[in-house]
Amino acid sequence: MSNISQTGDQFGRLTFSLSLVNLFKSLESFFRSGNVSKTAKIYHSNYSYELIPDTAIKDFMNMSRVTSIETGGLYICIFDKPSYQGNYYLAGPREKIKISGCGSIIASVRKLPIGMVQRMGIPPNNFWELTGSKYQWHFSDAYKYV
Numbered sequence: 781m782s783n784i785s786q787t788g789d790q791f792g793r794l795t796f797s798l799s800l801v802n803l804f805k806s807l808e809s810f811f812r813s814g815n816v817s818k819t820a821k822i823y824h825s826n827y828s829y830e831l832i833p834d835t836a837i838k839d840f841m842n843m844s845r846v847t848s849i850e851t852g853g854l855y856i857c858i859f860d861k862p863s864y865q866g867n868y869y870l871a872g873p874r875e876k877i878k879i880s881g882c883g884s885i886i887a888s889v890r891k892l893p894i895g896m897v898q899r900m901g902i903p904p905n906n907f908w909e910l911t912g913s914k915y916q917w918h919f920s921d922a923y924k925y926v
Contacts, residue, residue: 820852820887829916831856831887836903838863838884840912846882851875855891859884864897 820831824844833854839862840846849856851871860866861883870892871877886892886903893904903909 818853820854820856821850822846822885823848823850831885832908833887833889834907835915836864836884836886836907836909837912837915838909840882840884843912846879846885848876848878849882849885851877854887854889856888857886857892857894857897858882859886863901864903865901868894868898870894 821828822831823846825847827844831852831854841862849858849871851873853873855873856871857864857868858871858877858879859868860881864884864886866883869877886897886907888904888907897903
């Protein structure tokens with residue numbers, strides 16, 4: 781009977797040590813992978829900046845056009861006209877989109893009521909609404925050097 785309990789004890793130690801090895805391997809791969817990003821980014825050709833959740837950019841007047849967007853972990857609604865009007869595309873988390881026309885954007889941690897936004901012409905309550913240039917002025921360090 782002691783042989784069985786000794787074998788059980790050894791198996792338990794082996795299982796525990798394998799669990800620790802797997803945990804360290806997963807943590808190592810998580811910190812090493814460079815292409816997993818939870819932050820959303822807007823690109824104007826080669827220039828980019830991050831989007832903050834629950835933010836709305838009502839227009840990109842006097843700026844170079846938006847060329848692509850990475851959604852990160854956010855839901856992003858892209859409108860082809862300013863003030864959340866015109867055709868729209870709702871992008872979910874972890875998408876990369878090339879854009880030909882972008883007039884306004886809403887970035888959220890949850891799905892949005894697009895019909896209400898278009899009827900009212902304003903983002904949902906508790907969203908920070910700015911123009912593209914004011915958004916960069918407030919939130920992008922690189923903007924100060926452009």
